Amino acid sequence: MSRKTVDVAVVIPDASPVLTLARVGRLDLLGSFSVPVRIVDQVLYEITKPANDPEGEVAAGLRRLHNRIEIIETNVGVGFHTRRSRDPKTPSGNLGEIAVDEYATLLAHTTGPSFVPLVLFEDPDVLSLRIARLKTVHLLNTTAWLLTLHREGLLPEALELVEQINSSRKTPMVPFEKVGLTRKVRSTWLRRSFGS
Amino acid sequence: MNADLKGCSVADVLEKLEKGRIGHAAAMEWLNVKSYDDLVEIMHHNGRLMPGHQPMRVTPETRALVRSIFRPNAQPR
Numbered sequence: 001m002s003r004k005t006v007d008v009a010v011v012i013p014d015a016s017p018v019l020t021l022a023r024v025g026r027l028d029l030l031g032s033f034s035v036p037v038r039i040v041d042q043v044l045y046e047i048t049k050p051a052n053d054p055e056g057e058v059a060a061g062l063r064r065l066h067n068r069i070e071i072i073e074t075n076v077g078v079g080f081h082t083r084r085s086r087d088p089k090t091p092s093g094n095l096g097e098i099a100v101d102e103y104a105t106l107l108a109h110t111t112g113p114s115f116v117p118l119v120l121f122e123d124p125d126v127l128s129l130r131i132a133r134l135k136t137v138h139l140l141n142t143t144a145w146l147l148t149l150h151r152e153g154l155l156p157e158a159l160e161l162v163e164q165i166n167s168s169r170k171t172p173m174v175p176f177e178k179v180g181l182t183r184k185v186r187s188t189w190l191r192r193s194f195g196s
Numbered sequence: 197m198n199a200d201l202k203g204c205s206v207a208d209v210l211e212k213l214e215k216g217r218i219g220h221a222a223a224m225e226w227l228n229v230k231s232y233d234d235l236v237e238i239m240h241h242n243g244r245l246m247p248g249h250q251p252m253r254v255t256p257e258t259r260a261l262v263r264s265i266f267r268p269n270a271q272p273r
Contacts, residue, residue, distance in 0.1 A: 008265050035265045118261060138261055144260065148254050154268040179257045 008116045010037045011102040013131055015046040016122035017142045019058065024164045027061035029155075031068040033120075038070045041077030042099035045092060074099040097129060104131035116180055118146060122173065136180045144175035197267060201226050216247040 010033050012018060018039070021027045030037055039047070046052065048059040062069055076099035084090045107117060108130070118138045119131055126132055132139060140148070143162050150158035166172040200218060201209060206227070213223040224235050239246055 008261065010265070032267050033265050034267050057234075116261070118265070138258070140258065140264055144254070144258070148258055148262045149266060151254055152263050152266075154263065154266050177255065177258050178253050 006114045006116050008035045008118055010035060011103075011117045011119050011131065012037065012039045012121070013043065013119060013126050013129065014096065014123040015043055015052060018047050018062070019052055020122065020142050020165055022053075022058045022061055023168060024161050026161060027065070029064045033068070035066060036070045037065075037074050038098070038103075040072045040074050040094045040099045042074060042092070043081060044071055045133070046096045047079065049092070072103050074102045076102055079080040097125065100126075100130040101130050104129065104134060107131070108134060111180050112123075114122050125160065126158050132178075137178075138180045139176065143173045144177045146173050147179070148177075207242070210242050210244045213239065214244045214247060220246070 018027070019148070021029055028092060044062075046061070048056075053059055068117065076095050080090065080095050107115070113136060116136045116138055117134060118140065119126065120142065121142055122141050127139075131137065143165065146155065146158040148161050148164075151156035155161075162173075200212070201222065204212070209218070209223055209226050211272075212218045213220065220235055224230070224232070227235065227238060227239065229235050236246055251269065
C-alpha cells in the first residue's frame with residue numbers, strides 16, 4: 001500500500017477553544033501538538049480582549065507557549081488595528097470570521113491536496129466559513145478532540161476535563177467531528193498516510 | 197405506576213431504563229421528574245446511558261490524525 005505524506009496544521013478559527021482550555025487550566029495542551037498551531041490575528045484579539053480575558057491570564061498563557069503558536073497576520077487584522085489606533089472605540093464586530101475567511105482563501109490558493117488543516121473550533125458559525133469547506137479540512141470541536149485523546153490513551157484525564165468544561169456551560173458541548181473528504185467520497189487516504 | 201418498578205431502588209430503575217426494559221415515561225414518573233433533559237442528566241450523573249444512545253464514535257481517520265500530531269508528554273504549567 002502506498003503511503004502519502006501529508007502536512008498538518010492546527011487552525012483555531014474562533015476564540016472559544018482557547019478560552020475553554022484556559023478556563024480549565026489546560027492551555028498547555030495547545031503546546032502538545034507536534035505541528036504548527038495557527039491563530040489569525042483578529043481571533044487572537046478576540047481571545048485576549050478585556051471582555052474575554054479581564055486579568056490577562058489567557059494572553060500570558062499564550063505568551064508562555066511562544067513559538068508553539070503561529071499568529072497569522074491578515075489584512076483584516078492589520079486594518080482593524082490601524083483603525084483602532086485612531087479610534088479605540090472601533091468595534092471589532094465579526095471581523096474575526098472575516099479574517100478567518102481571508103486566511104482560508106489564502107490556504108485554498110497556496111496549499112495542495114496533501115495539506116490537512118485540522119480545524120479546532122466550538123462556534124457552530126465556523127461551519128459556514130470557507131475554512132470549513134476546504135477540501136481536505138478535518139473538523140473537530142474541543143470535546144471531540146479531548147475524547148479522542150482519551151480513547152487513544154494520550155491524555156487519561158481528558159474525560160474529567162470534558163466534565164469540567166460542561167459543568168460551566170448551560171448545555172453540554174456535544175462532540176463534533178468531520179473527516180477530511182476527497183473529491184468523491186470519504187476515503188481512507190488520510191488514515192493510510194498516518195499508518196493506522 | 198409501572199408494576200415492574202414496585203420495590204425498585206433508583207439504581208434498579210436506571211438500570212432497567214438503560215437496558216430498555218422500561219420506557220422513559222415510566223422512569224420519569226417513578227423519579228418524579230418532569231423533563232426528559234432532567235432524566236438524561238440523572239442517567240449521566242449515575243454513569244448510565246439512555247437506551248439506544250451510544251458513546252461518541254471516533255472515526256479511525258480522526259484517531260490516526262490526532263495520534264500522529266499529539267505529544268503526550270506535556271505537563272500542566
